[in-house]
Amino acid sequence: RLPITIPRHGGQIPIFHDHTPTGRPLGEYHRQPGAHGGRRYLDCAGAPKWRFGEGHGYTAFALREARVLSAHAEAGVRLSCTVANAGVRAGETVVQVYVADPVAELSQPVRRLVAFMRVSLDAGASRELQIGVEARxxxxxxxxxxxxxxx
Incomplete structure (x- = not known):
């Protein structure tokens, strides 16, 4: 899987998710052709050629039962989820936790990676994970x- 995002065009550089939001977010409205086609200020596709984490593995994984176990401003957040290998081969995946705060006192990135955990599973196996996100x-x-x- 890709450890970076690869842009479609040089004009998209830098292309990453840890950036502050703009006044014109690239939502579904901007991707649809129609009467407002000339008002988008876009001359190329907004999506990258290949996204962070994109790629093929030798098996497929499913994430289920994601829940918050505890959340305290001083202690951080404790999350739980079940990861299942839905494929016919053993494999590894990385569970990633992102945070977004669109109503923060100061403008924040669209999303930030705050925790991750690598897990190896045999074919057909599943495992419950607990991931901690520190307050800092x-x-x-x-x-x-x-x-x-x-x-």
Missing amino acids: ALAYCHRDGARRVDA
Whole structure:
């Protein structure tokens, strides 16, 4: 699987998800042809050629029963999910946890990777994972220079 995002055109550089939102997000409205075709300020496709994590493996995985076990501003977040190898071969996958805060005091990235866990499973096997996200991974620098989590 790809460890980076590969742009479709040079004009898309830099192309990543850890950026602040703009006034014109690239939503479904911008992808549809129609009466507003000339008002999109786009001269190429907005999607990258290949996304981070894209690629083929030798098996398929399913993520089920994702839930929050605990969430505290001072202690962080504890998550749980079940990962199943739905394929016919043993394999590895990486479960990733992203955070988004569109209503933060200061503008935040569209999404940030805050935790991940690699898991190896035999064909047909499943496993429950618990992933911790530390409070410092959820914090950001406020106007006064202090790093803290919005409650």
